[in-house]
Amino acid sequence: MTLPMTIPAPGLPTRVRIHEVGPRDGLQNEKTLVPVAVKAEFIRRLADAGLGTIEATSFVRPEWVPQLADAEQLMPLIDDVRARLPVLVPNQRGLERALALGAREIAVFGSATESFAKANLNRTVDDALAMFEPVVTTAREAGVTVRGYLSMCFGDPWEGPVPVSQTVSVSRRLIDMGCDEVSLGDTIGVATPGHVRELLATLGEAGIPADRLAVHFHDTYGQALANTLAALQHGVTTVDASAGGLGGCPYAKSATGNLATEDLVWMLDGLGIETGIDIHRLTATSVWMARHLGRPSPSRTVRALSQNSQTSQKEM
Template sequence: MCFGDPWEGAVPLRQVARVCTALRDMGCDELSLGDTIGVATPGHVRGLLSLLGEEGVPADVLGVHFHDTYGQALANTLAALQHGVTTVDASAGGLGGCPYARSATGNLATEDLVWMLHGLGIETGVDLGRLTATSVWMAEQLGRPSPSRTVRALSHKDQ
């Protein structure tokens, strides 16, 4: 909960940077920055990544994990990619949630991430059609629509 938590609200970016540098100094070779309740914005992401860079934590040791509660997960991911972060957590069909924040939605949908990356000319090796079909199946099993805009668009493309 690097950007906010349901108990204390906004998390000061300097506090996150302090923890990240302490973990790095203890020998952690990868740090994942999580927005598990989905309150981050691209401005928060850029601010934290800039601060971490100033503290000597390079982007190549960072990963990001964004929930899409406010519809910002993809924009936040783009901000992180533009900062040099290349490790991104996502979940097929945008599944997931947070038991501590009832309004938190699922994770960034892998399909939405792959669609964006392909649009940026970044090859992922992911077969978007097969991934979409799997996510449609998962949504049917769960009895709810997929939150992924890409899944919704591609699953209705031929209709």
């Protein structure tokens, strides 16, 4: 079976937690509505492949994201899955729905820029943060872990490059609000490694250490793995990725797919960094989901491994 040669590099973490976003961030951008039973099976297969954190769904209003309108139906189907199953909630009502179904981890979704806050939430940055504050407070009082997503941390399709100080300011406010972790989103994929290092260093100077941060890169310009490596070198140990490279952003048309989980695992395996993930089981899961979506996976690793598997079977 094909695996990369393992040659560790100095200055990197020994283990990385992959925060799998395929069932939520990946499927929310699909034109085809995926049946709830298929979503549940997708999550089960991801867990069986070794993923310990799988973002399951979002409790948004159905008209906002029709692809995730079945959150209430999905949650009971996966309540025995042995993995962390965070869900996205947009407001207090979304939190109430999630808590009623036993959610133990939630996420709120903010923006570093005014333009995207307006496009995504129809609010200013300040108004969005004010809306999140009671959500975070209520969740923490219920013993629920809270993640704060921050979009447009590096660039915005309307505003252009985003000043580092701007991203740091909103990140600080999410941490001060009570978020356990902030995921830094490169929503349109324009970040480069130097920008990543500068942002992480400035966040550290502002009192936000690497262990309170995750990174969420899109591969629009082919920079997602390079940016991830830069983040790992700075001490970040939580990386968001999407099985098969599913996803984009319904409110930012220039956003292409997320970093593919398989591409990330291939790199981490080669560096000797533990993830607990079986890349071949994961690849098989993405191939299976691609069939349900009616198109091939955009992940280079999925394509390479699945092609190698087919060649081996023919030779046998």
